[in-house]
Amino acid sequence: MRSRQAARRIADSAGISPGDTVLEVGTGLGALTRELCGRGARIISVERNGRLYGEASASLHCEGLELRRGDGFAVEDGFDVFVSNLPYSQSRRAVEWLVQRDFARGIVTVQKEFAAKLMEADPRRRRAIGVLAGHCFEMRVLFPVARSCFDPPPRVDSVVVELAKRRTIPGGVVRAVNGIFSYRRKTMRGIMKQFGREGGPGRLDDLSGDEIVGVAAEIAR
Structure with missing residues (x-):
């Protein structure tokens, strides 16, 4: 994500309070991470890619931020808020991991088509991921994100989805x-x-x- 305005809107939507622990999976170059900082929360931001982690480490310096390199879905720390702008190939894995974790709410940027799968009401068209998400979350689409907000621009439409946790289920x-x-x-x-x-x-x-x-x-x- 390269749009500061879009990153700020996503961070504002997370409803972060002082004292919260926020987990961000996928630091990237830190556009969203910067907007999460300065809100009085502990921010754990995890990036798998070594080059991106190195660049983020060199440019991101704010109080309460813990940058880590590795698999964000291996994090064992507790958290209150989940925020992510992951590659869309990881969206299903993210949801399947989140239904197993105890937290308050998540704000995730996903492909518009994937959001529709999560919220599909027709029993003949629903998928396993939609059943899992519907059982564990109250969900709503908050707003679209223009393709121009990303570098490079994706060939698909994107939306920001709020996941309010209802219950947790085991793997x-x-x-x-x-x-x-x-x-x-x-x-x-x-x-x-x-x-x-x-x-x-x-x-x-x-x-x-x-x-x-x-x-x-x-x-x-």
Whole structure:
């Protein structure tokens, strides 16, 4: 992200309070990181790319900021707010990790199409990631981000999404939901048979998202 105005708007949307711990995954060159600083919070910003980490380390100096190099999804620190402008190829991984973590809210920039998958209401079109997100978050699209705000400009439309945490689920349930959707063309009896369990009549599309997570929790036991 190269737009200071867009970065400031994203940071403002995070609702950061003094004393919060903020986790940013994907420091990049620090456009968003700079806007997160100066709000009285502890900022943990993690960058995997060595070159970007080096450039950010040389240019970012603000109180309360901890720059780290590595996998942001391996961070074990607790945090209150999650903020990220990740490569869009990492969006699914980010959501699957966040449903397992205990925090208050997240502000993430994602591809517009991915946001639609998270919030899909039609049972025939929903994906596993949408079921997981809908079970664990209250979600809303806050605003679009113009392609010109990025360098290089992406070929897709981008939006900022707010994730307000409702509940947390373990990794075993995440894997079970993904497993269930890999058999979605089967009946529920056929799906449960794949996991060595007894299933009732009907199909996956007949269940609500919360019911699907309940089935996954039974499988994961």
